[in-house]
Amino acid sequence: MSDYKGDTLLDDPSQLSESLGRISLDNSGTSYVEGSHWTAILDGIAELGDYFGDDDAPDGPMTPAAEVPSPGATNLLFGSHSHTDKHSILAAIPSRSIVDRLISKYFTCMDIAPVIIHSPTFLKEYEQFWNNPLGTSNMWLGLLFAMMCLALQHQQFSPVVSGQNLYVPSAADANQLIAQYREKTIQCLVMDNYLRCLPRTIETLILYMNVEYLRSEDSQVEVWVLFGMIVRLALRMGYHRDASHFPRISPFQAEMRRRVWASIIQLDIVGSTHFGLPRMVKESQSDTEEPHNLLEEDIHEYMTEAPPERPATTETPIQYFVVKNRLFQLYDTISDWLISTQPSSYTEVMRFDKVLRDTYNAIPPVLIMRPMTESIMDTSAVIVRRFFLALLFHRAQCILHRKYMISARNDDRYAYSRTTCIQAALKILHYQWIVDEETQPGGRLHESAWKISSVVKQDFLLGTTVLCLDLNNDLSAVSSVRLPTNTSDDQQRKEIIRALEGSYQIWQRSSVLSREAKKAAETLRFVLEKAQKVNGWMESEVSIPSSSGGVDFQRGLSPMTAKSGNFTPDTTSLNATFPPMDIASLLEVDAGTAAMLSADALGMENWASIYDTQRIDNFFEMSYDLPDMSQFPG
Numbered sequence: 001m002s003d004y005k006g007d008t009l010l011d012d013p014s015q016l017s018e019s020l021g022r023i024s025l026d027n028s029g030t031s032y033v034e035g036s037h038w039t040a041i042l043d044g045i046a047e048l049g050d051y052f053g054d055d056d057a058p059d060g061p062m063t064p065a066a067e068v069p070s071p072g073a074t075n076l077l078f079g080s081h082s083h084t085d086k087h088s089i090l091a092a093i094p095s096r097s098i099v100d101r102l103i104s105k106y107f108t109c110m111d112i113a114p115v116i117i118h119s120p121t122f123l124k125e126y127e128q129f130w131n132n133p134l135g136t137s138n139m140w141l142g143l144l145f146a147m148m149c150l151a152l153q154h155q156q157f158s159p160v161v162s163g164q165n166l167y168v169p170s171a172a173d174a175n176q177l178i179a180q181y182r183e184k185t186i187q188c189l190v191m192d193n194y195l196r197c198l199p200r201t202i203e204t205l206i207l208y209m210n211v212e213y214l215r216s217e218d219s220q221v222e223v224w225v226l227f228g229m230i231v232r233l234a235l236r237m238g239y240h241r242d243a244s245h246f247p248r249i250s251p252f253q254a255e256m257r258r259r260v261w262a263s264i265i266q267l268d269i270v271g272s273t274h275f276g277l278p279r280m281v282k283e284s285q286s287d288t289e290e291p292h293n294l295l296e297e298d299i300h301e302y303m304t305e306a307p308p309e310r311p312a313t314t315e316t317p318i319q320y321f322v323v324k325n326r327l328f329q330l331y332d333t334i335s336d337w338l339i340s341t342q343p344s345s346y347t348e349v350m351r352f353d354k355v356l357r358d359t360y361n362a363i364p365p366v367l368i369m370r371p372m373t374e375s376i377m378d379t380s381a382v383i384v385r386r387f388f389l390a391l392l393f394h395r396a397q398c399i400l401h402r403k404y405m406i407s408a409r410n411d412d413r414y415a416y417s418r419t420t421c422i423q424a425a426l427k428i429l430h431y432q433w434i435v436d437e438e439t440q441p442g443g444r445l446h447e448s449a450w451k452i453s454s455v456v457k458q459d460f461l462l463g464t465t466v467l468c469l470d471l472n473n474d475l476s477a478v479s480s481v482r483l484p485t486n487t488s489d490d491q492q493r494k495e496i497i498r499a500l501e502g503s504y505q506i507w508q509r510s511s512v513l514s515r516e517a518k519k520a521a522e523t524l525r526f527v528l529e530k531a532q533k534v535n536g537w538m539e540s541e542v543s544i545p546s547s548s549g550g551v552d553f554q555r556g557l558s559p560m561t562a563k564s565g566n567f568t569p570d571t572t573s574l575n576a577t578f579p580p581m582d583i584a585s586l587l588e589v590d591a592g593t594a595a596m597l598s599a600d601a602l603g604m605e606n607w608a609s610i611y612d613t614q615r616i617d618n619f620f621e622m623s624y625d626l627p628d629m630s631q632f633p634g
Helices: 013-019 038-044 048-052 086-091 096-109 119-131 138-157 171-191 201-213 221-236 251-275 319-338 346-361 380-404 412-438 446-452 457-478 488-510 515-532 583-587 591-595 604-613
Strands: 022-026 029-033
Touching (some): 022 038, 096 119, 119 138, 138 446, 171 201, 221 251, 319 346, 346 380, 380 457
């Protein structure tokens, strides 16, 4: 091993250990996560072990929750399902009018719908089923039940719009139906012996895995193990080899196989990110081409040759999936490079950084992140897709540059990495606030809240822990020294603290249902309480609600969302003094629009009563300006 030479930093033992991740060995089980996982990053805060105690240390994502009820094991894995026959399966299918509505809900609300199921072809098969139910294969019936189950799950999370012609059972009935359709999906898979790999097997298993995934707020190891089985069966069916090599596979089947394999690749990357584990599929094992950007009517089961691909900027049902696939593949390449035990070159880091930025900037304009005020005419589905892509980009920045954050404190040659990583993490938490507000009742994304909850939560956890680690390093270095004011570093620290304070409130609210959110909130409490103890850390001390005080979850418009230009609210009814707030930057509106906002619009009186009960003594003296993100993509 040697020191920095030119533009190459050979890993020292500590850096190598970090890249190898962490392993937990205790009586509850053994678990491993890679160094880029948020729970491994928390190891950089040594005092957390003493703060939590032996029984409350930050766990990996697979540790069973101590206080949150488990949603139950995946029945397909453990075999805890009853046996049945085809007549019982068919008897569980409701009337056609109800099934029609559920299938319509599935195709209009599921991003994965056009990827693994070609809707025109499915509708032909659907008509054939109603004409001859007994002649329909068990696997196709399993696919139907999985689609209905996902539609009901989506309906549970979505608001009911007055006048909509929807099948909306009561909450109790919906839960019963979801359980029933889930069980029928499993029974159909077993009846047709899914290990035989009959047609529709992979599609049914993928949808069933999505059903299981949506049953919990947190990542469940059973889902990850189930996905491993799907990967093995897909390999057995040859999805990893492009169909152009095999003349017996029609052009239509070839395109659909590419879509299914690409969905498996993306699910593999998402799963490895959630669980902090290596991918199951290696790039060198596959030569399957990328799906083509085509409309549904461009392909059909009788075509004899593949149609020409439409331009990348043409909006199709598959466009977002193709764009996401390219960004995912680059993210995967970066991840594989980071966990390598070979010496790492900083030149390679900068090369990846440029490729990453170029790839994101090449995304079609309709999918590039923009302020909510510029998305008024866009659907929630389009906005959610922009969030997903922007968060994936910023997440890739964080994992690429994080290992050089500490080195940058003593070596200016790595200053770019520290700045990029911190700004990416700040941007992630900025999006967390927007998502939190817009997924509330009445928000632009309320209907899509279920799509966002567990998927992007891992990005928010990463952003939170990256900033916690950097702030804790600052606190440890200067705990006995009063920091100079009006410096760029001091301003950045204040921005980090403000972002973490806002994130703490979100994690605290979510901690009732999510053990991961609970750990994030506890970690933030520790770091922010530590920041309070540093003399002269901020111009105004910030109070964190005590762990015994509870949190009032009444919600008006969040103060972190309601931001604008120089604005002095009417505080005559409040026992508080407001400094000017930068509302334009928070709402991302122009100064003229910001000036139109009033104290009533922001719900100031409501805030006063809410936050008074939380004992946030100096809430109304605090500045909640987020950092200027205009120079960063997204």
